[in-house]
Amino acid sequence: MRTNQIKLFVLIFSGFLFIASSQAQNKPGDSKFVVVLDAGHGGKDPGNRGGGYKEKDIALNIVKKVGQELEKIENIDVIYTRDSDVFIPLDKRAKIANDARADLFVSVHCNAHNSQAYGTETFVLGLHRNQTNFEVAKRENSVIFLEEDYHVTYDGFDPNSPESYIGMMIMQEEYLDQSILLADFVQKNFTNDLKRNNRGVKQAGFLVLHQTYMPSVLIETGFLTNNSEGSYLNSSTGQSKMADAIVEAIVEYSHTINLASLENLTQEAAVEIVTTEAEVDIYENITFKIQLAASSKKLEPKSSNFKGLTPVFREKEGKLWKYYYGATSSYSQIQKLHEQAKKSGFPSSYVVAFRAGNKITVNEALKSQSK
Template sequence: MRTTLEYIFVLIALLITTFLTSAQTSEKESGKFVVVLDAGHGGHDSGNIGSGYKEKDIALKIVKDIGNSLEKNKDIKVIYTRDKDVFVTLRGRAKIANDADADLFVSVHCNAHNSSANGTETFVLGLHANQRNFEIAKKENEVIFLESDYEKHYEGFNPNSPESFITLSLMQEDYLDNSIRLARHIEDNFKAQQKRKSRGVKQAGFWVLHNTYMPSVLVETGFLTYKQEGAYLNSKNGQTKMSKSITDAILDYKKQLDFNVGEDLYQVNSAEALSDAPQIIDNVVFKVQIAASSKLLEPKSYNFKGLEDVSREKVGDFYKYYYGYTSDYSSIQQMHIEAKSKGYKDCFVVAFKDGKKIDVDHALKSASN
């Protein structure tokens, strides 16, 4: 047990060092919302092969369709981890996203199983909730073994060892809530737009999600081993429809994030634009949501980078953590800036009335009427 704990602490330290180095050298194109699109597998790694279809080819076609659509938006910059049939290491994919200081990382794959399993599922990072999720993550992570000197590059991470997954969720906890938000948009679109069977949003320990320091999802667009689904995903029509659902989900996510975080009329990021005058909204409480996690943490300052006045709320299987508690909108804006300065770059202001969450703009508009 002691040896396992020592291994975990050493690995965490190495990961933190890697993250800090990457963060210091990254530079994002000013004013752009950066989306990194990752087509799974490639080159000598064909991925799943079901009914004669190659995962690497289907994933690349879907990703390029998504990119072509997103690039029509002048506010979005698209970066591909690969745009042709080449092999890219998992660490190379993560490095591309981190160096770009991306706002989103979306990895596209196709599933396989030795049964009649079918349907889509979108994963966010987390400890495997069940054996099947562990097996899926293990299968995707085993591409590590195709790399030379993988022991050196992955600091002893073993895709076949459950203990290796313990550390995977720790570094991505700050981004979990937004990752889940995007994943739900994607799965909802598959179901509503394309009438596909959705297996839901799930958590598993994918290495490539763990080492990207932004909201990240891995999309399994369907099972190539299920004859009808494999044929659909291998068709131009199927690829176009699946890419549309993912594209629309990204655009909806960005719109929602802009609205919540501060790029619209009511949420202002600039300290110079904030007023010091109190703006009290009766019967409304504002908080800054700083994190969401499957882990139960004590709302103490030492767990949240020195922030005081942290509260916790359980929502489903996750815990949401908030900074601040005030009816003064001017005050919560200052708290929002402070939380971002502490490293919670994806935090956002939320509003509650009578204990129920409401839209921030609704709270502000109701106060002006």
């Protein structure tokens, strides 16, 4: 039974304020989540021309649609490696992301094959496991032949030589888990929401990913050489749907923690303990929590790892660790805790609800009991 207007003293919060040290000092002051969007090819490099289409145009259209949606989200900053039909060398694309100290690098492309192959696949940097993946990497990396002094710029890298790819993983190794996580989100959205053929999350040696210093993926949105898929990707509807699926994956990923940044947080000052009298709505058998983040990496749920917030709970759901702040049956109290979480540096956090240990929607929780 829901009980209204129960007066009680609630200990709202006791903890620590934190400021970011070395890494955060070089990030924008508002600590927004920075996404660099990279439309493959451009200018004198048309990409593949399967079906008579131009990869560079389709990739750019999709990227601009992704960017337009992400720019509507208050806590996300979008940077483009190109927003028009210009040629940008691969190393310059990576430099744009590195200079921005981006949280994500997302490169969008279209595939091609000498058959009616079809479907989407998302790549992270790694050693290609088969000839097919190697051929995709060779095709995308061959753009360097259009650049002056490419032997110098890429230290003698030869896209056609398997030996050139040995050792490429070292630079991106620490970001591999996060890159795979984003790639998995992308592929699931393509498959579940758009019903595209899922060719999976794969590894291959892409130069543009190799030179970035953040989680990075390269998305092959489909095959222009496939009669049906080429037409779909060249259509405004198809491009919009692909963009929406990518946006949803990036937003879902943005709820994860930049764990490297958290480890650099240092204590600045203690927050005064606040005791307040409040009217609280109690929902029996319902527990509200604030989801701070989801990550493939296991992190100790101590306050020093979560900008002073306590208590933080860690739970395993599928392949991810979910991190929750607070636990209460009071909806008004969880709203206050949510405000505290956002002010403490978790602007993408949100309220979740549980009944008997099972997650339900907040709306379902609020409708579960009448006044």
